[in-house]
Amino acid sequence: MTESQPTAIVFDGVSKSFGSKQVLQEVSFSVMQGETVCLLGRSGTGKSVTLKLLIGLLRPDIGKVLIGQDNISSLEGDDLSRLRRKMGFLFQSAALFDSATLEENLALPLRRLTDKSKSEIEHAVLRALAEVGLAADRYKMPGELSGGMKKRAGLARALVLEPEILLVDEPSSGLDRITASEIDDLLLEQKAKRRTTIVIVTHDVHGARRVGDRFAVLDKARLVAFDTLQCLENHESKTVRTLVGGQ
Amino acid sequence: MICTIADGGRLKTFLEFIGVIASFAARVITSAWRSPYEFEQTWMQVGEIGARSLPLVAASGLALGVVMTLHTHSTLVTFGAAAMIPKVQSLSFFIEIGPLVAALLVAGRVGAGIGAVLANLRASEQIDAIEVLSVDSFKFLVVPRVVACVLVLPLLTTFMDLTALLGGFLAEHALSHLSAQLFIERAFNGFAWSNFVPPTLKTTVFGFLIGTVSCYYGYTTDEGAEGVGRAATNSVVLSSLLVIVADVVLVKIIFLFFPGSAL
Numbered sequence: 001m002t003e004s005q006p007t008a009i010v011f012d013g014v015s016k017s018f019g020s021k022q023v024l025q026e027v028s029f030s031v032m033q034g035e036t037v038c039l040l041g042r043s044g045t046g047k048s049v050t051l052k053l054l055i056g057l058l059r060p061d062i063g064k065v066l067i068g069q070d071n072i073s074s075l076e077g078d079d080l081s082r083l084r085r086k087m088g089f090l091f092q093s094a095a096l097f098d099s100a101t102l103e104e105n106l107a108l109p110l111r112r113l114t115d116k117s118k119s120e121i122e123h124a125v126l127r128a129l130a131e132v133g134l135a136a137d138r139y140k141m142p143g144e145l146s147g148g149m150k151k152r153a154g155l156a157r158a159l160v161l162e163p164e165i166l167l168v169d170e171p172s173s174g175l176d177r178i179t180a181s182e183i184d185d186l187l188l189e190q191k192a193k194r195r196t197t198i199v200i201v202t203h204d205v206h207g208a209r210r211v212g213d214r215f216a217v218l219d220k221a222r223l224v225a226f227d228t229l230q231c232l233e234n235h236e237s238k239t240v241r242t243l244v245g246g247q
Numbered sequence: 248m249i250c251t252i253a254d255g256g257r258l259k260t261f262l263e264f265i266g267v268i269a270s271f272a273a274r275v276i277t278s279a280w281r282s283p284y285e286f287e288q289t290w291m292q293v294g295e296i297g298a299r300s301l302p303l304v305a306a307s308g309l310a311l312g313v314v315m316t317l318h319t320h321s322t323l324v325t326f327g328a329a330a331m332i333p334k335v336q337s338l339s340f341f342i343e344i345g346p347l348v349a350a351l352l353v354a355g356r357v358g359a360g361i362g363a364v365l366a367n368l369r370a371s372e373q374i375d376a377i378e379v380l381s382v383d384s385f386k387f388l389v390v391p392r393v394v395a396c397v398l399v400l401p402l403l404t405t406f407m408d409l410t411a412l413l414g415g416f417l418a419e420h421a422l423s424h425l426s427a428q429l430f431i432e433r434a435f436n437g438f439a440w441s442n443f444v445p446p447t448l449k450t451t452v453f454g455f456l457i458g459t460v461s462c463y464y465g466y467t468t469d470e471g472a473e474g475v476g477r478a479a480t481n482s483v484v485l486s487s488l489l490v491i492v493a494d495v496v497l498v499k500i501i502f503l504f505f506p507g508s509a510l
Contacts (some may be wrong), residue, residue, distance in 0.1 A: 055379050081381040088379075095376035109380040112283075157380075 014063035034195040038208040041218035088163035094154030096142040148179035205245040292395035308407040312414025333434035336415040345408040350453035362482030365465025396458030
């Protein structure tokens, strides 16, 4: 990735606290279009909060979050919805609608946000489910799926609108190494096929090293490092070196 | 919140709470008139809230009708007013018992259900998932539930009134072999539309209160799994309380506009 590429995301001097707990303090970084950035850090250092700030589920106390040219933290209503259509979000728990089948989970955004016909929606849903290997399970309820299948279904729902930016919260949590690796493969495929900008929060160093172009390390509410793997493996901070799996 | 009100009597906290609920209710009303309209979701909720409450309302109406006749029969016979039993039955149910009991039953069954379901959706990040899919979660989840409560309660109330009359007739028939035709004639002799329409329509207000309060507790909870139980309990307690308070106010208003409806 080069700095000459257009910027997809700018996180500019963002601070966020909940009550007296400061979760993020003057955090700044930017993500280029088509780049994959992995957010690493110990538990409770504000990684998931960063993702929620990126998609406007939370608003910063100070600073701004730019998606393209738009400050998402200042948008509301239809403007916010319009910007969110460019983005997909895979939740840590997948957050599938438990009263709907897989097919209905994926069809909801297509029905609401596009003018596709019923058969076009069916086709798009089937294609998205086939990409994650769940086409045969389209009539199943989320409760009937394993953890890995739920994650893949969540990923299919996040991708069904073909977003420019994909935000992924802990894709490998609760999964075995092989299943986690399958999720990483899907992310790599997405990156290669559609040049989607991806921001991933993860504790899985192995997966992060496979998927990430650059790595942001958060510690004690601050961004302590943001660079490529090679640079961070020899970083002066032991915490950074440990988190990226270096010496 | 309720504990705070009861224990501390902190006026400021109480007024703040009233303000928050009122602004939530105002958001429901303004959102309900704005497109896109959630007809499919509303229809689903009408089925969920209405059809599934029907057996409870029917059984309660039937039982209350029987009990009411058993209580009044001997007394009215003593005073030679046995012929009044059907009319006492119809007036008391259509004017007050039907609307209030139906509302309290719905507050118990549906209020707890709505509070728990929405709180669970919040705890499992499903509401956030709806938001990130660019769907207005408030319009998608809250408005259809409140609208369904408003639409369904008058129907459930009418159903309760009728099943109570049926229960009353069965009991009276068992005690005095009164025919169905005579029971109906006596029940509706001198019965005015103002005895039925205003009391039944007041349940739309009860429906709005039950729906709004239950959705408020469910939608705004941020306490994870523990909040699910609390949302369900608070929904039932506050919506039942508000139904009773609103009933007092609405009865007074009905008397004002329909003086003939007073017993």
